[in-house]
Amino acid sequence: MERGGKGRPHTVSAAEKAAEKAQAKDVSLRRIGRLFTPHRSQLTIVVAMIVASSIVSMASPFLLREVIDVALPEQNLRLLVWLVVGMVGVAAATSALGVVQTWISTTVGQRVMHRLRTDVFRHLHRQSIAFFTRTRTGEVQSRITNDIGGMQSVVTNTATGIASNLTTAVATIVAMLALSWQLSLVSLVVLPPAVVLTRKVARMRREITAKRQRELADLNVTIEEGLSISGVQLSKTMGAGTALVDRFTRSSTRLIDLELRSELAGRWRMAWMSVIFAAIPAVIYLGAGLSNALTIGTVVAFTALQSGLFRPLMGLLGVGVSITSSLALFARIFEYLDLPVDVDDPEHPVEPWNVEGHLRLENVSFRYPGSDTPAVDGVTLDVPPGHTLALVGETGSGKSTIAALIARLYDPTGGRVTIDGVDIRDLRLDDLAAIVGVVSQETYLLHTTIRENLRYARPDASDAEIERAARAAQIHDHIAALPEGYDTVVGSRGHRFSGGEKQRIAIARTLLRDPRILVLDEATSALDTDTERAVQRAFATLAAGRTTVTIAHRLSTVRDADEIVVIGHGRIEESGTHTALVDAGGRYATLAS
Structure with missing residues (x-):
């Protein structure tokens, strides 16, 4: 891949790529977690609401079982009404809790993003002139806008996504075991290969993310150099407009390829997992048919739970992919935050005095x-x-x-x-x-x-x-x-x-x-x-x-x-x-x- 400097392309060396990969690997999840430390109380409230919502939602399959096995066969209208009211109440409660927790978690995420942006801007502003003479302006802008912007979904949704999906998955598994431990074993047998597959997909996306952000930085540099007043004057007087447009077009074309690769990375593998998860209900029906110990209500309730388990499990695996792939973004941001300041305020400054000017x-x-x-x-x-x-x-x-x-x-x-x-x-x-x-x-x-x-x-x-x-x-x-x-x-x-x-x-x-x-x-x-x-x-x-x-x-x-x-x-x-x-x-x- 080429990176355009002013006038001629610059090839990203294998050493640079290896350095970026090593840097992404070295990003500490603990350091990322520290970004959320000032918001512990809000996150605690969000987690509590997620747990409450997950527990409340687990009542639905048991209410459904009672409807099928008791209320409808016995034509007990009073019980049926109460069961329906309970199901509606569960849906309303979980929806209300979901709105509030989304509001709190989004607020926390945006504040973390704000702190990251301002910290990077403040730290770069403290850098000496030497830093800016050796760094492309578009590169700096890309780190603050593209890299931090690319982290937004991870920063905003990761904590709540983990808590929500993990709580829902655990509650669902508990409910499934309570209904039938034999059917539960059949449903959970696909988990180990799913975890292994997800880790491979995450590594693929992390590498593609690093390449994509480099290309975005190159695109920013081209815009900065080509569309500033000085850049436009230079290109017009040098007759370099066509070459500049071609350079931008090539960079944008490479970006299309990287975006497609990023979106499609591991899709076929994950698609096979979806097929396997979708096939499990058929296996459950087969198992229920071979066993006379399960009621129809239990089978229907269990199938509903198993279908509901697919979403949080895939959500957890998806969060893992997002976190791993975003390590390349965090590495680029932390690289700037870790830059030493060559010209800085003294630790013990001399206070201003009546300056004579000697x-x-x-x-x-x-x-x-x-x-x-x-x-x-x-x-x-x-x-x-x-x-x-x-x-x-x-x-x-x-x-x-x-x-x-x-x-x-x-x-x-x-x-x-x-x-x-x-x-x-x-x-x-x-x-x-x-x-x-x-x-x-x-x-x-x-x-x-x-x-x-x-x-x-x-x-x-x-x-x-x-x-x-x-x-x-x-x-x-x-x-x-x-x-x-x-x-x-x-x-x-x-x-x-x-x-x-x-x-x-x-x-x-x-x-x-x-x-x-x-x-x-x-x-x-x-x-x-x-x-x-x-x-x-x-x-x-x-x-x-x-x-x-x-x-x-x-x-x-x-x-x-x-x-x-x-x-x-x-x-x-x-x-x-x-x-x-x-x-x-x-x-x-x-x-x-």
Whole structure:
């Protein structure tokens, strides 16, 4: 089977398949059971109602026997009426109990599903940027939607299904033994082969389920990559639309095959079991004919019980199949829940203080996972409160990595980053985000209104504060001229606006947080010269008392910085003011020429 990455298919190796199978095998049923622990009281009530319903329902065959053997032959109308009333009452009681237990069990199941979804989302949100750079977006979405969605019937119905079918089966067997132990032996002889057969079917479905979920993830990836704004633009400009549709079609075709295999897995084997169960009444009639000790009422009642035994037994076997096949889904979900968090809140965080904004990098080094070359190598920087530091250098020199380390998108592999002498790893991530504001060259706007995009930075911001931030970013006049003003929907990823307009909205969003340290990673790269100058003037005003780290290719935007540092191959090559560096005739002078 192929898994499509962007541009070319990826074949799922035998090792990957073996790993998934081993992982599914290792899923602990005890761990799955712990999902239901907070709902023990509700489940206890459900089980009690199921037991009561099963016991009450067992009265029906005995009432039927009395109707056939006593009330009808003796023409006892009074007894017949009471027996009929009893049969109707049993049906009404079991139906009412069934409705209530279904309501409770479904509520419990949905709450477990809710907890799973939110736990996975919360845990993934805590992952570092490194996780998302190596994981396909569609894969993450598929785990949360397809995998958890596929577990819904198991989570919602398994506990009650086991209790209901087991209780009914036990009660039915007891009632059958009470009517005739000889006929009971004939009826139960098929149980051992049924159990063996069910285990084989369960293993088949588990393997198919794992393959199906992988294919669903691939389909999600294709949708995410092919139907996003960026994906559509790429496919249209590259003429790749036909190839993309073909890739989606092939994946969907494979999914049809897997869905059919999943539904039909073991069906013929289970069909033979149905035939055998259906043939047992004929054997019972034969046995009754050979024995003169059984009344007609007993035979009819026993046959009704035996037919009723088929449903809970097959239900129990079906639950076993569902649980076993769903282990592949639980394995995929638990795999994400068990991911270690590389960048996390400290166990004993330093409480926020009156931040001055003294930023230091002390012999900081960083290497991306899987890379042999350090992206940052022994960098030491000191930015006093209110000062401006500019980082310049060629593409890939390590400037943006330094910005990411300051915002703690990654943790350094060596050295430390401090603010006012406190290692940023000792701060809560939310507290650090309030202190360090970042505007990157890749702006991301949510598919909502401009107002809500700005309020994403500060949900409690007033309209006046939002407008003030927009004015500072030189975007208010443009927004005010729009027909719907700040209530204009920006479109997917903000594609209704130009690159410069999106960046100014992003700048306004960051300024709304009023961070003490501002990191501008090519923040004005998409602005025209006039707009860039206006934004720079706004930054000059806002930078008063604020520590600012600016990364830029246009040296004209950083010439007034208090210190300019030239980065090359992850190291500091030279530093100083604009004038001093130009006079030195080094690397900066070459870049400035």
